[in-house]
Every structure is written in structure tokens, then in C-alpha cells.
Amino acid sequence: MLIATFNVNSVRQRLEHLLRWLKLREPDLVCLQELKCLDEAFPRAEIEELGYQVETHGQKTFNGVALISKHPIEIEHRGLPGFEDEQARYIEGVVSIPAGSNQPGSALRIASIYFPNGNPIPGPKFDYKRAFMAALTDHARRLLTFEEPLVLAGDYNVIPEPRDARYPENWSGDALFQPESRSDFRKLCALGFTDAVRATSDDPGLYSFWDYQAGAWQRNNGIRIDHLLLSPLAADRLMETGIDKAMRAEDKPSDHVPVWCRLR
């Protein structure tokens, strides 16, 4: 069961990259962010042709999230419950995993989340970032009571630790690396979530985003801000993780690359 998160930075601009990657990686479940289009403009047919069910929560110009699944998925929320928001940043569903040769059928809950950037600081955008994270944490606390495999995946717009940036000092004044942002992320994790990538590697240099500007990719000036948080029952099944950084070297890439985990 391969589960990935990928901020595409416009699904229409990135459709060919996405289709190529889906064929290569063959993920079971993909969380997309920054669709930058309405639901009716989403390139649904091309993805369905590869055998995926497509569920979107789009918005004109900005934001937008989607879940695409090889297995039947039922959407439970479009928009973060308990958080009035005009911006499309949250979609949650339950995936039915068919019975395998040596295990029974099961269910997995998944959310694709695009957290606010929060710059500049201080200001209303940073307040909004923190309010979103607080509401997400409240919702996650409720979800954990269901005691089911749960994956909260997406672009968190948080650099958890200095080792998650090539040049952490460059981010000292940025909303992505503020003590409050990092503390909010730790509090979410402390509910009982496992950061899948960090559960499988202590390596520095694990990045998921490189800015388009100033040759950030060429200089490996990256940060790790796309995360897969696993509930205890999901973490119990964690086998391996990966970051498909080769996608950043393609022509006209997203500034993010896919991050994935494999659950047994």
C-alpha cells in the first residue's frame, strides 16, 4: 500500500508530470495540493484512465486539494470540520482496502491537507496559519479516538527541525520556521502521530521543496515541508518511505516533489 503526497503547483500545468509519475511509481493513494483550479477544470478523465478514483476539493486560482485512489474511497469531509474557511485546503476520506492473500479487508482514513504559508510575520496570514493548525489538531484528536489506520498527508508549510533545511539560518524570519509553527507541529505529533520519513531516516538533506528562485535546486537549497503523519495503527504498518526528488530536475517541474510511504 503506497501512499504519497504531492504539491503539484497547478494540476493543469503539471498533468504530464503527474501522469508520468503515476505510471512509474504506481501509488495506491495520492494526496494532491495546490490544484489551482475549480473541480470542473480538474483533468479527471486522464487520471481515471490509469485506474484511479478521483475526488477533488478545488478552488479558482489558489489552493485546492484532491485524493486519488486505486481502491474505493468515500469522502467524509471537504473542508476542515469546525473551521469556517473560504480556502480549499482539506479533504478527508476512508479507503476500503480489499482482502489480500494473507490478510482480511480493512479501512484506512486519509486526509490531503494544504496548510497556510503564514508569511509575512507577524500579521493576519500568520494568525490564520496558527488557527488552521489549531483546528486541524482538534480534529485530529477526535479522529484518533476511532483507533483506525489514519494518515494526515500534505504540504504542512512547516520545517520541523534545523536538519530539515539546507540553510536553516535563511529561514529564521520565515513563517515556515517560526518557533510557534514548529511548536504547533510538535503538538500535533505529540497526540500520537509518527512523521513517516523521520521514523525511517535520520539523514540530513531530506528535502521536498526547492524554491524556483536563485538556483535553489542547483545549489540544493531545499527544505522538508511535505509530511506524512501516521496514527499508531498506521505507524505499526510502516515499511519504508521515499522522496522522488528526481522530479525536481524535470522540465517545468513543481517546486515540490512527491513524498511517499509504504504500509504493509
Place this chain on the structure above:
DNA sequence: ATGCCTGCGGTTCGCAGA
């Protein structure tokens, strides 16, 4: 010190991103 780049809307520049 600032902008560098990219996408979008809607016109050729402003906003947002991170």
C-alpha cells in the same frame, strides 16, 4: 537591499507562493 521564478487572472502587471 532587493529580487531572483512560476502560475493565475486578465490583460502585459499585481498578487501569492515559500
